[in-house]
Amino acid sequence: MTDTASRATRVVAASGRRRRHLGGGPRAGTIVAFLTPFFLPFVLFYLVPIGYAIWQSFRVVRRTGGQYGTSYTTFGGFHQYVQVFHNTEFWSSIERIGLFGVVQVPVMLFVALIMALLLDSPLLRLRSFFRIAAFMPYAVPGVIAAIMWSFLYSPQLSPVVEVLKDVGLTPNFLGPGAVLWSTANVSTWLWTGYNMLILFSALQSIPQELYEAARLDGASNWAIAWRIKVPIIAPSIILTTVFSIIGTLQLYAEPAVLRQISSNISSTYTPNMLAYAVASGNNYQQAAAISVVIAVVTFVLSFGFMRLTTRRAGL
Amino acid sequence: MSNTVTRIRLAGVAAAASLVVLTGCSSSAPSGHSSAAAAACAPAKGKVTLQYWNTVPGMDKVVALWNKSHPNVQVQTKNISNDQYGTLGNALKAGKAPDLAQVGYDELPDLRTQNAFVDASSCKAATAAKSKFVPWTWSQASFGGTGVFAFPQDTGPMALFVRSDIFKQHGLSIPTTWDEYAADAKKLHDADHNLSITFFDPNNAEWFNGLLWQNSAHMYSYSGNSWHVSVDSAQSKQVAAYWQKLIDQKLVRTDLANGSTPMYAAYQKNQVASYVGAAWGYSMFRDNLPDQAGKWAVVPMPTWGTNAASGDWGGSTVAFMKGSKHLYESVEFNSWLNTDPQALALENKLGGLYPAATAGTKLPALSQGVPYYNNQKIFDVFADSSQNIDTSFAWGPTQKTVNLALQDSMAKAAAGSGTLTGSLSAAQAAALKSMKDLAIPATAGK
Numbered sequence A: 001m002t003d004t005a006s007r008a009t010r011v012v013a014a015s016g017r018r019r020r021h022l023g024g025g026p027r028a029g030t031i032v033a034f035l036t037p038f039f040l041p042f043v044l045f046y047l048v049p050i051g052y053a054i055w056q057s058f059r060v061v062r063r064t065g066g067q068y069g070t071s072y073t074t075f076g077g078f079h080q081y082v083q084v085f086h087n088t089e090f091w092s093s094i095e096r097i098g099l100f101g102v103v104q105v106p107v108m109l110f111v112a113l114i115m116a117l118l119l120d121s122p123l124l125r126l127r128s129f130f131r132i133a134a135f136m137p138y139a140v141p142g143v144i145a146a147i148m149w150s151f152l153y154s155p156q157l158s159p160v161v162e163v164l165k166d167v168g169l170t171p172n173f174l175g176p177g178a179v180l181w182s183t184a185n186v187s188t189w190l191w192t193g194y195n196m197l198i199l200f201s202a203l204q205s206i207p208q209e210l211y212e213a214a215r216l217d218g219a220s221n222w223a224i225a226w227r228i229k230v231p232i233i234a235p236s237i238i239l240t241t242v243f244s245i246i247g248t249l250q251l252y253a254e255p256a257v258l259r260q261i262s263s264n265i266s267s268t269y270t271p272n273m274l275a276y277a278v279a280s281g282n283n284y285q286q287a288a289a290i291s292v293v294i295a296v297v298t299f300v301l302s303f304g305f306m307r308l309t310t311r312r313a314g315l
Numbered sequence B: 001m002s003n004t005v006t007r008i009r010l011a012g013v014a015a016a017a018s019l020v021v022l023t024g025c026s027s028s029a030p031s032g033h034s035s036a037a038a039a040a041c042a043p044a045k046g047k048v049t050l051q052y053w054n055t056v057p058g059m060d061k062v063v064a065l066w067n068k069s070h071p072n073v074q075v076q077t078k079n080i081s082n083d084q085y086g087t088l089g090n091a092l093k094a095g096k097a098p099d100l101a102q103v104g105y106d107e108l109p110d111l112r113t114q115n116a117f118v119d120a121s122s123c124k125a126a127t128a129a130k131s132k133f134v135p136w137t138w139s140q141a142s143f144g145g146t147g148v149f150a151f152p153q154d155t156g157p158m159a160l161f162v163r164s165d166i167f168k169q170h171g172l173s174i175p176t177t178w179d180e181y182a183a184d185a186k187k188l189h190d191a192d193h194n195l196s197i198t199f200f201d202p203n204n205a206e207w208f209n210g211l212l213w214q215n216s217a218h219m220y221s222y223s224g225n226s227w228h229v230s231v232d233s234a235q236s237k238q239v240a241a242y243w244q245k246l247i248d249q250k251l252v253r254t255d256l257a258n259g260s261t262p263m264y265a266a267y268q269k270n271q272v273a274s275y276v277g278a279a280w281g282y283s284m285f286r287d288n289l290p291d292q293a294g295k296w297a298v299v300p301m302p303t304w305g306t307n308a309a310s311g312d313w314g315g316s317t318v319a320f321m322k323g324s325k326h327l328y329e330s331v332e333f334n335s336w337l338n339t340d341p342q343a344l345a346l347e348n349k350l351g352g353l354y355p356a357a358t359a360g361t362k363l364p365a366l367s368q369g370v371p372y373y374n375n376q377k378i379f380d381v382f383a384d385s386s387q388n389i390d391t392s393f394a395w396g397p398t399q400k401t402v403n404l405a406l407q408d409s410m411a412k413a414a415a416g417s418g419t420l421t422g423s424l425s426a427a428q429a430a431a432l433k434s435m436k437d438l439a440i441p442a443t444a445g446k
Helices: A002-022 A025-056 A079-086 A088-120 A127-139 A142-153 A159-166 A179-204 A208-216 A221-232 A234-249 A253-258 A271-280 A284-313 B004-026 B059-069 B084-093 B105-113 B124-132 B135-141 B164-169 B178-191 B205-214 B234-248 B261-268 B279-288 B327-339 B341-351 B378-387 B399-414 B420-437
Strands: A059-063 A071-075 B048-054 B073-079 B100-104 B150-163 B220-223 B226-229 B274-278 B296-300 B312-320 B442-444
Touching: A025 A284, A059 A079, A059 A284, A079 A088, A079 A284, A088 A127, A088 A179, A088 A221, A088 A234, A088 A271, A088 A284, A127 A179, A142 A159, A142 A179, A142 A253, A179 A234, A179 A253, A208 A221, A221 A234, A234 A284, A271 A284, A271 B399, B048 B059, B048 B084, B048 B327, B059 B073, B059 B327, B059 B341, B073 B327, B084 B100, B084 B105, B100 B105, B100 B327, B105 B135, B105 B312, B105 B399, B124 B327, B135 B150, B135 B312, B150 B164, B150 B205, B150 B279, B150 B327, B150 B378, B178 B234, B205 B234, B205 B274, B205 B312, B205 B399, B226 B420, B234 B399, B234 B420, B274 B279, B274 B312, B279 B378, B296 B378, B312 B327, B327 B341, B399 B420, B420 B442
Parallel strands: B048 B073, B048 B100, B226 B442
Antiparallel strands: A059 A071, B100 B312, B150 B274, B150 B296, B150 B312, B220 B226
């Protein structure tokens, strides 16, 4: 058995060497055939648009004379970027989304972690029901979720507001201060189950022997959860955090829908909404620059967080 | 049941919101160097197919009527209500614009700066159409008589919808001036704190622009190689200060968005006594609040002192798009579409359009009493309103950006930070900045 296997390995290795010498050949064809379905759309619909956006962000609009004239674009250096950095709307949208993320991401991930630990614990019954139930909101498109919640927030229609009114409370979920957290609530509702599932599958891959060993040493369920499970799935927690940071910076659908019923969400409420508002005003170059800046900020924050945590935890 | 329309609208808006993310990213820079000079106007030989993009419900049926009797000029329609201007802008950049497209009056200058139109004034039928339309609509579609870039289609002459039963109950007569309206607002609110005369929707710049228009606020003009921007003129400020006062005294609601389900709910609960609306809005209450039949009446908009002027809110043109190879046939079809009584009647019936053609305002459907409104001939009020709209009002080339800035600032004012007068300054600044960004020469002042 061992002999056959090792001989086979040798043969494969030898043929690999020989083919490499030949270059091209049927193997290169296979590689191309397998990679094209990925790389072609990747280049066409990912790299090219990004490259185009970067190119656009270095252009400025010029116009021939007359009341309407004819526009054309020309190289403008960092003009659009200077505009972005001087745009107070941009900075307040970043600030707003920063506040949103600092509160919403930890709350959501904490809830997701607790839920994952509960699902993984031997104490819980009806496990698959709870797993599906918690994951269900993720199957609802963000726009639909926001419409649904908008009916729960609206003071004219909401049964929640009605009930609270009966107990003497008059909350305004769409008020200038509250609407950010009402939006955060929609995002949390949508994404907690998704994050829970990532954490839960990480928990499932922990070998049972570890728990047995811990129990022999007298560890309680509580201690197993916090001292063994959580540290082991730390990489997954970091991963979900990075996903959440990216998601926060790209927030669009939820506030854009809630804007239909709350005037306290401005057209420049989040960086993406600002970019869209600028683009709808035909200023595509400025919108491109805003998009590039958002991408850079996202990149810096998510990789910064990843480096910081991996260094700290020695992962 | 009664909320179905609004729900669909909300869902549509949401779907559009999700779609625009895609289109927003893929849009390219405005380009093209040819000018919008008048094109030649000659009939084509043989069969012609025209593309006509619009957002009007039921327009395909109107077009089918034309296609049946015009085998040589076939028209294909496409509904672009998901993202009207995004779709048009992208098509223009790709050089694939339709022959004809629906464009709102307030978006005409914006699209013209994108070189979207062709001047059809070389067609006799185009220049001759002038007399067939309500004066202000032709003025805007022809850019003050400098060409024929579009035919007016529908309008939204404004009027006041009143719950006559509530007014009667509180012993109030119908207000004819804005001062009387404000006095009535106070009386209603004093009598019942849950009752407001109307609502101020800060997220509706189009509506507010209609109010500014009524007060002869001239926001844009062009002379000496530059646009002159005066969004924050004295006339505008008078309107802003008026509504600010009503907001400050809590006499108008600020928590209702026009056409939203919460808005209908507030009217349903008899919390709001009137509605400053447009002609196309007559079906809103009829369809959403059927049990209030007979309680509503339509009266002329309250006026500023003795000035009988009215305003317009909404409405569209059908524009001649650049790149069309069949200008002659486009003019022919466009003319039929917007002046033929049969076409107008169908557009009114299926799409709720209130015609811009003078003859259209005399359609049978628009001359009778409307059952929901106690058989009042409400369209007479709108026809009068239409004739009283300032013909020298003009929109700016970056109207969308200005509207957004105005809304964002008005929302803050309605929530208690800043004033509506301040919002006009914000809109003025946004107008100058956005024009500068697009290299459109602009200076402040008239």
